[in-house]
Amino acid sequence: MISIKNLHAEVEGKPILRGIDLEIPDGEVHAIMGPNGSGKSTLASILAGREEYEITEGSVIYKDKELLELGADERACEGVFLGFQYPVEIPGVSNLYLLRAALNARRKYRGEPEIDAVDFMQMAQEKIAHVGMSMEMAKRGVNEDFSGGEKKRNEIFQMLMLEPSLAVLDETDSGLDIDALKVVSDGINRLRSPERSVVLVTHYKRLLEHCVPDRIHVLYQGRIVRSGGPELADTLEAEGYANLETDEAATAS
Amino acid sequence: MAAHEEDVETLVAEREYEAGFVTDLESDTVAPGLNEDVIRFISAKKSEPDWMLEWRLEAFRQWQQMPMPKWPHLHYAPIDFQKISYYSAPKSAKDKPKSLDEVDPKLLETYEKLGIPLREQEMLAGVEGAEYPSTSSNVAVDAVFDSVSVATTFKQKLADAGVIFCSISEAIQEYPELIRKHLGTVVPRGDNFFAGLNAAVFTDGSFVYIPEGVTCPMELSTYFRINAENTGQFERTLIVAEKGSHVSYLEGCTAPQRDENQLHAAVVELVAEDDAEIKYSTVQNWYPGDENGRGGIYNFVTKRGDCRGDRSKISWTQVETGSAITWKYPSCVLNGDDSVGEFYSVAVTRGMQQADTGTKMIHVGKNTKSTIIAKGISAARGEQSYRGLVKILPSAVNARNFTQCDSLLIGDKCGAHTFPYVESKNSTAKLEHEATTSKIGEDQMFYCQQRGLSEEDAVSLIVNGFCKDVFKELPMEFAVEAQKLLNVTLENAVG
Numbered sequence: 001m002i003s004i005k006n007l008h009a010e011v012e013g014k015p016i017l018r019g020i021d022l023e024i025p026d027g028e029v030h031a032i033m034g035p036n037g038s039g040k041s042t043l044a045s046i047l048a049g050r051e052e053y054e055i056t057e058g059s060v061i062y063k064d065k066e067l068l069e070l071g072a073d074e075r076a077c078e079g080v081f082l083g084f085q086y087p088v089e090i091p092g093v094s095n096l097y098l099l100r101a102a103l104n105a106r107r108k109y110r111g112e113p114e115i116d117a118v119d120f121m122q123m124a125q126e127k128i129a130h131v132g133m134s135m136e137m138a139k140r141g142v143n144e145d146f147s148g149g150e151k152k153r154n155e156i157f158q159m160l161m162l163e164p165s166l167a168v169l170d171e172t173d174s175g176l177d178i179d180a181l182k183v184v185s186d187g188i189n190r191l192r193s194p195e196r197s198v199v200l201v202t203h204y205k206r207l208l209e210h211c212v213p214d215r216i217h218v219l220y221q222g223r224i225v226r227s228g229g230p231e232l233a234d235t236l237e238a239e240g241y242a243n244l245e246t247d248e249a250a251t252a253s
Numbered sequence: 254m255a256a257h258e259e260d261v262e263t264l265v266a267e268r269e270y271e272a273g274f275v276t277d278l279e280s281d282t283v284a285p286g287l288n289e290d291v292i293r294f295i296s297a298k299k300s301e302p303d304w305m306l307e308w309r310l311e312a313f314r315q316w317q318q319m320p321m322p323k324w325p326h327l328h329y330a331p332i333d334f335q336k337i338s339y340y341s342a343p344k345s346a347k348d349k350p351k352s353l354d355e356v357d358p359k360l361l362e363t364y365e366k367l368g369i370p371l372r373e374q375e376m377l378a379g380v381e382g383a384e385y386p387s388t389s390s391n392v393a394v395d396a397v398f399d400s401v402s403v404a405t406t407f408k409q410k411l412a413d414a415g416v417i418f419c420s421i422s423e424a425i426q427e428y429p430e431l432i433r434k435h436l437g438t439v440v441p442r443g444d445n446f447f448a449g450l451n452a453a454v455f456t457d458g459s460f461v462y463i464p465e466g467v468t469c470p471m472e473l474s475t476y477f478r479i480n481a482e483n484t485g486q487f488e489r490t491l492i493v494a495e496k497g498s499h500v501s502y503l504e505g506c507t508a509p510q511r512d513e514n515q516l517h518a519a520v521v522e523l524v525a526e527d528d529a530e531i532k533y534s535t536v537q538n539w540y541p542g543d544e545n546g547r548g549g550i551y552n553f554v555t556k557r558g559d560c561r562g563d564r565s566k567i568s569w570t571q572v573e574t575g576s577a578i579t580w581k582y583p584s585c586v587l588n589g590d591d592s593v594g595e596f597y598s599v600a601v602t603r604g605m606q607q608a609d610t611g612t613k614m615i616h617v618g619k620n621t622k623s624t625i626i627a628k629g630i631s632a633a634r635g636e637q638s639y640r641g642l643v644k645i646l647p648s649a650v651n652a653r654n655f656t657q658c659d660s661l662l663i664g665d666k667c668g669a670h671t672f673p674y675v676e677s678k679n680s681t682a683k684l685e686h687e688a689t690t691s692k693i694g695e696d697q698m699f700y701c702q703q704r705g706l707s708e709e710d711a712v713s714l715i716v717n718g719f720c721k722d723v724f725k726e727l728p729m730e731f732a733v734e735a736q737k738l739l740n741v742t743l744e745n746a747v748g
Contacts (some may be wrong), residue, residue: 048703052695076705084703087698092718098704101714105705141718142700158704 001026001166001197002047002067009046016042016053018222020091024166024215027194031208032201034219034235035241040201041085043219044170047199048082049075061165076102076111079165083155083172090142095154098125098142099161127160130190131183149180156187167191168199173207185210185215205233257725278418285339289308289313292453292549295340299422299456302429312442312452319446325580325609326638326670329551333348337516339454339487414470417462421489424460431462435493438585439522439559447518447553448579453490455520463498463529472504472728488519494529496562505536515540517576518553525653527562527589532570534727535583536735539575539744541606547578549606556583557613559622561593569612570726572735577606582640584613587621587649594623597723601739602635602667603744611641616649625656628720632743638670643684652682660690661719663712713740 007020016039024030032040045051049072060067067075078105090098091235104114128138131153143151152172159167172184188198188211200213208216208230218226220241226232283294292313321332411418417428425432442452463469465666494500504521517539523531533556542549553577558567569583579602584595594610614623629637643654671688692716701711717724717736718725724732 037440048699050699072699072702073705073707073711076703082703084700088694090697090700090715092720092721093714098701098714101706101710102704105707105710109705162704 001030001062003061005059007043007046007059007060009042009053010056010058011053015056018047018220020058020219020222020224022217022224024197024199026197027192028214029188029192029198029200029211031213031216031233032199032219033203033216033236038219039222041170044082044168044199044201045170047075048072048080049168053080055072057172057215073105074109076162077106081159081162081164081167083159083167083169084150084173085170085172087143087151087155089146091144093142094140095138095142095157095237096120099124099138099158102158102162120177120197124161130160131157131187132179133157137194148175149177152176153180153183156184159191160187165195166197166199168201170201171203173202173204182206205237208233254606255533265319267446269356283338285338286335287313287337287454287654289340291339295454295456298340299425301422301425301620303427304433305425308437308442312449313454315443316446316449319443319449321446325640326636326672327578327580327609329578329606329607332516332551334450339579340456340460365370366718379550385406387702410470414467415464416467416469417460418473418698419460421455421458421491424491424738427460431493432460432491434480435491435522435524437522439524439557440520440555445555446556448520451487451489451518451520451555455487458489458491458519460490461492461500461502463492463494463500465495465526466497467495468498469500472501472503474505486515486517486519489520490519491524492522492531492533493524494526494531496526497528498526499530501532501728503534503536503728505538505731505734515550517550521554521556521583523556523558523567525558525560525562525565525567525589525592528564529558529562530566530568531558532568533583535569535571535573536731536738537573537575537579538738540577541604545605550575551578552576552581553578554581556581558583558585558594560585560587560589560594560618562592563589563618564591565589566593566595568593568726570597570723571599572720572723572727572738573598573608573610574602574738576608579606579608579610579693581608581610583621584614584615584619587623587652588617589621590618591620591622592618593621595726596623596625596627597726599630599723599735599739600628600637600638601632601743603632603663605634607636609638609640611639613642613644614653614654616643616645616652616654618648619650619652621649621652623652623654625654625655625658626722627656627658628723629658629669630662630663630716630719630743631660631669632663633667635667636670637668638672640672640674642674642676644675645682645684647677647678648683649679652679654682654684656684656686658688659719660688661716662690662692663716709740709743714744716743 002024004020004022007017008015009017017119020043034040042053047071055068063078070078100115100120107114124138125135128135133153143154146154155172173181176184185207191198198208212230216230217224218236272653283291289310292309293306296309438451440448441447458711461473492500492502523533525531539550540548560567567585571583573579583596589595595615598610600607600608600610610625612625614625616623621641625641626667627639629639631637639658641656643656645652656673662669669690673686675684677684693712696717698711701714702708706714716739720739724735
């Protein structure tokens, strides 16, 4: 699905990513863990095409294309979805309106006609039931006056509607109570299929218990310093990130 | 040019205007310049009665004593009023068309380009009294092309309801009592510099009369468009709603590219008697000039509604995207007790456009209420000011006003300014004012683009959301047009 090679990126001259190598095959769910400031969210933003980072080296091949050469909207139309850590509010624009515009942008990109209004509403009604939101909420302004948990549910609702090939979820689990966490993990599990891949950026093991990843990677100071199976989460939970510095030294030498 | 001047001279020399009727004028455009003779020419050209000519001349005399207003937050070179031609009629309009075939094909072409919903072609044909297909659209159109109404439609259906909807020139001929009773009662001739000019030289416009107790059976609509080069447009509109009547009026305009600045000084007067309701919606899209501000329309408009009767209501909704300069303050004078005034506005300035716009709510009667929602959008080097006055007179017991002004900036070279004036002379008044200024955030843009929207679509989505409170006040078809217009206007606004 996606192959990241030697990716270096910086903000205002300060290196954030210092040589990321990561392969995510079709159909797999990979978790990226690591302490604050390790570059997790930066990696997620760069994959989605945020422009405030300068890519100094490396490549990201996604479905045989160089992802870094595409604009954010083109990446979205190619099936890349970012679940935002802090979803923004867009007053006066209903969630449904944005979603329909998003779906139609994809269709236009692929040379297909716009989605039928009735089909769209049926689809929305079906998918919104999975995340425990009401259609009334979907008709409100994008994330307008939504609580933190509602915003995250809304991200999952959008993901289910847009059916991405590669979903990158940036700390979608943070700040959620147990019910909302279940909604989010159910949503991710629903999306899992042999044609789709998921990147879960998270601090915590508890999401990974509901949504077991194929691989876990530990990001530290802009590099992946350790990779392993789902059991790596237990190790990290037991040992914390304290040993990473020695790993880092080992990798560097 | 020489021929035109000759026309005026001949006309003046022969004093034909005294007869109040002139049939044999070859010229369709008067030479640039403004004096009493030009006003006599216009009046004669329109076969006006003497009282109308006198009214114009008195306006002209007052206007000559008035200075141009200097207070707006606008910058432009002085206007030479002697370089403007004050009358121009399209060639084909000498005899009003009675069917589509008689309408200048170029005119129809222009309307088509404007995207005027073209049931209008049927509507134009309808002048002949043809049956209309009972479609969902219920809009009657009085089209003003350059200074003369070329077609008025749906007349029969309106006439059945007792509604008068015609050009103001026609109304002066056909309904002189109504015109004499109301013209200039809301915006007097000496009200301000541009209103004075308009009163002297207005060429056409619309007249609407809704009799007591009648709800107008359809939306009334006028499309304005400047055509001839160097010709100022001086439209005059008068709407009178008698007791208990209701009417919704739509006004929309665009203009083609021009090299020289064109002056537009319209006057709109609304009169609402007891329990009457007038809703006046505008989409203004005059040519704004090129990216250096060259060639755009100067739009100096006086719009005022008089809530004369108790429990009357006047609502202004405007979407202002065009013109190089916009100077416009649709206002309500709330004379009647329990009367209501509303102002909903979206104004867009981009390129080198400047707008100084807002409203005045004058509370005179008891328990009067007003609402002001103004949304300003500035992009590129656009400059925009909201200027609003809320005035509570001593007689206005329990008056209430709510004002909300929001500005949205796109880029960092544009400007937004707010000049709210409040004068309260009654301590029972309740006034609320909210104002915000925001920039389209990178976060909002990225969010939309990550969902697949192009940069332009993202801007238009965010801007349309920002304007929603105003758009929802527009009649349905107009709201859709306004959104499209906003999207077209803000193309390439970012980056």
